Amino acid sequence: MLVVLRDGRKLHGVLRSYDQFANLVLEDTVERIYSGNAFAEKWCGLFLIRGENVVLLGEIDLDQEDEVPLRQVDYNLLDSHHQQEIANKKQRDEMKAKVLFEQKGFCKEGGEGDGY
Amino acid sequence: MLIFSVFKTLTDQRVTVELKNDLSITGTLKSVDQFLNIRLDAIEVMDPYRHPHMMAVKNCFIRGSVVRYVQLPAEHVDTQLLEDATRREAINQARR
Numbered sequence: 001m002l003v004v005l006r007d008g009r010k011l012h013g014v015l016r017s018y019d020q021f022a023n024l025v026l027e028d029t030v031e032r033i034y035s036g037n038a039f040a041e042k043w044c045g046l047f048l049i050r051g052e053n054v055v056l057l058g059e060i061d062l063d064q065e066d067e068v069p070l071r072q073v074d075y076n077l078l079d080s081h082h083q084q085e086i087a088n089k090k091q092r093d094e095m096k097a098k099v100l101f102e103q104k105g106f107c108k109e110g111g112e113g114d115g116y
Numbered sequence: 117m118l119i120f121s122v123f124k125t126l127t128d129q130r131v132t133v134e135l136k137n138d139l140s141i142t143g144t145l146k147s148v149d150q151f152l153n154i155r156l157d158a159i160e161v162m163d164p165y166r167h168p169h170m171m172a173v174k175n176c177f178i179r180g181s182v183v184r185y186v187q188l189p190a191e192h193v194d195t196q197l198l199e200d201a202t203r204r205e206a207i208n209q210a211r212r
Contacts, residue, residue: 058173
């Protein structure tokens with residue numbers, strides 16, 4: 001199963017349990033990061049995820065996964081790229097929110113932990 | 117509760133769900149619950165290269181609280197009926 005979290009993290013693991021709030025237990029979890037046409041994995045182990053942090057829960061099609069045109073690289077290699085992309089996105093989103101708030105009369109959306 | 121009923125009548129239709137993280141997913145609406153959590157089958161993601169993690173996903177569960185919009189097939193929504201039902205519900209609420 002793939003779980004996307006509210007902070008933008010993507011976790012791959014085996015879904016062991018869930019409840020009505022979408023609280024989840026994931027076993028043998030790896031965190032995946034993506035950048036360009038590459039991805040990397042980091043071993044994380046067992047997770048209990050509080051439901052409010054879940055954005056999306058997806059079933060991975062194993063046949064389809066073989067056809068994904070991405071190559072796996074070393075985590076440390078991709079990590080700095082990934083951090084840079086997150087920082088860029090954050091900056092862009094802040095800029096957008098500022099324009100919307102100051103010039104367009106929108107209210108501020110979300111807040112802490114809503115930057116997925 | 118009314119919107120929940122609307123979604124229930126739309127099961128097995130193709131809908132597009134736009135999330136607050138700007139991810140748009142089109143899929144067959146399989147089920148919906150009281151929190152408007154949505155289950156989609158046979159999904160397609162708009163702009164898959166911007167969301168590479170979705171490439172191998174075929175069906176998914178979306179938490180109601182992260183949905184921004186749901187695009188519905190217009191021919192399957194009777195807006196007149198919906199308007200009437202909304203008024204009826206408002207009257208019922210006022211009576212209580």
